[in-house]
Amino acid sequence: MCLRPDRVRPAIASLKESVKRMPLVQLERVSFWNPDEEQPALDDISLELNPGDFALLLGPTGCGKTTLFQVLAGIIPAATGGRIRGRVLIDGSDILRDDDKKRGVVGLILQDPEVQMTSLYVEDEVAFGPENLCLLEETIHDRVDEALQYARLDHLRKALIYPLSGGQKQRVAIAAGLAMRPRVLLMDGPTTNLDPAGAGEVLQLITRLRETGETEAVLIAANKIDALLPLATRIIVMDGGRIIFDASPEEVVLDHIDLLHEIGVFIPELALITARLNAPEYARRGKSLPGLPREVNQAIEMLRPLHLDMPALPDATPVTSEPVIELDNVHFGYDGREVLRGLSLTVHRGESLAIVGQNGSGKTTMVKLIAGLRTPQAGAIRVGGKLTQEASPLGRVGYVFQYPVHQFVAQTVEEELAFSLRRLELADGESARMVDETLELFGLTDKRLQPPYILSMGEKRWLSVATMTIMRPEILILDEPTTGLDRRSTDALMRLLDAMVRDHGITLIQVSHDMEQIAEFSSRVVALDGGRLVFDDTPRALFSNHAVLASCQLAAPPVARVAQGLWPDRERTPITIGEFFGDGLALPPSAAAAPGEEE
């Protein structure tokens, strides 16, 4: 049989066209069970990623985001074991069954920049992937040059990786991913572990990816999506191993805001503003917004014609004048490098103090000194009037570390709590009663006999806080207590801590990068820069102090910036959604009362 070119050509063209239109990634009814588990971690997932997609993946802790990424990246089930059903098509090839696993087509960036590094030097790290693909040496050099230039890392090419900042390391990880020339780039919480400056750096790079279309599709999982919202073409929402929505940002955050709230994810503040204005209370008065503003400036432009009145703001919470912590000209350093340079500060009973600043500014060192884990090299620290050098404040001061598992010492949840009471030498009955009471308060009664290590991330955090509060400390220090937690766990934890401050007069100190949470829960904020105290006032004062915000590379919450733009001549402007609408609520009354809201 002879093939006639005039017939073959259109057939080839149509074949080419259909290949072009084929999704880059296609999941068909994929379910996955972890080894020895009955409940699927992914439940009947179907998903397509197409060229031009810049999608955000949203969902509460434990919803299956990371598992989904691992399936897409071809790690599950090959490296992890477990049972999988359905088809995973990458670039047309079923990677669960075909020999061609399409390595390199999908790139994956993890939350922790440290664990994904393979090399000692930046350029080796970027060359690692292409070397594994057995590319020619010249090709690898070209790719390394290109990726480093793209991530603006040329000047660090010969640098060692380990002394780099978190933001720089994450940029190296992205450059290393790009050097593989992936068609799809997956990022699992790329800014979660970074300080504000690092997060800003990485965000700039992500924005560049969106603008230049360096990879055909990008999928980013994140806890907070405020900063990513302007870039998104699509939002995919997961809960309980399933995809519950997959639509445009407008559709997801405006039409389904109640459900988003119910599953416990963080909703961008601009979306909350829009949703509240679209609720009947404002809509009736013609004050609703035509669409979802993606950026603060756009929001100000859209809101200005509505002539909203600024509600009255609450007065600052009065604090006692009883000092509980006094730092007097404290100096401290490691290996000849001075970390704290003459720090003086007095904290009063019942204050809720937030400490902010970049990594390396001395925040953690400062709280470790207060807890008596370090001794000042010069100056004095008094806790409850006693010098920490002379009387260890441990016991009076509780300290919750950033990673809960670091503090676990017992076999079960209840033993973990009982261990904390060991030093108090209580009667057996009294100790058991306090354990029961604390388990109840933290909602851990059902888990009392479980090993602490198998708790969920949120539960581990609860337990680590409970092991400290059961000792009834006067001061409670928390190092980034809500990193990686979803909105439901964050809110519940902060409410509980807030109640302890109000009802028991505990003094709360938290090291935090989370400005929205500080706006909501802290009465005072201290900013450190290069080991010096550069700011000490209320969160409201910080968010309008542009010089300090700039020098510490911090950004006020979106709602605070919108309020400043709308009411520029006011001295004090709202800093939370509740204040913006004058009723203390985050969502319109109907949504706020939705089931699952109260912990």
Added chain:
Amino acid sequence: MPLLEYQEGNTLMHRMSPVAKFAWGGIVLVWVFLMFSPIPVLILGIVIFLIAKFAAGLSLRRLLITCLKVGVLGVFILVFQGLLYPGQTVLFELGPLRPTLEGVSVGLAIALRVIAIVSASTVISKTTDPRDIFLSLVKLGVPYKIAYGLFAALRFIPLMEYEAETIQEAQRVRGIVTEHAGPVEWVKQSASLLVPLIASAVRRAMQTGAAWEVRGFGMHPTRTYCRKTRSSRADPIFVSIWAIALIAYVLLMDQNVLSAITFQPPK
């Protein structure tokens, strides 16, 4: 927290291949173990110091400090050997203690041996980029996955050290203090440090493994290496000179030529 001993440079030792340097280290090791008296070991030590200064560009002062730290151990060896070695020439008597000249001599030789080995290994570690060791291992036929695993361990050590420190502090807050504990309590409390440390190492290793796999690690039986294996024309010459010198020494010793000036142990 220095992760690397390696110092960049372009000296003879820097330019040599790791294989040649390890061969040299091996020769030095064999040599010091063939020496029983202090003077030849001292001479060998001086030669290594000269190499460190002129062929590796190292600071003699720093090298001496490193050696002096080990020297503390040397003093113990010296006293121990001096007292216990079954020699005949008793130097002095102090109660039951009868140190002998032979004992002191052997002790001194052993102490100097340790210093010679430390200085030779310092020369190697300060002039060898760990990446070149990795490449040399691969070149010697070690599968690249294993060689890379060893290399990755190097990255993990300081991370784990940092983590162990944090865990210790976190547990101090819970009331675990290892410093003043009795032996049983100490073992129990160390276990409570190890559990979170191992848990976090396993978590880290799994994530790292996944991140590597996504980047194609282990996909092909071989891979490309952008970095060139180091070698210099001096490699065979340097190693040969040392090998010949060692053989010559062994032959001379066999003739007992040096026994007149050294404290050769009685055969």
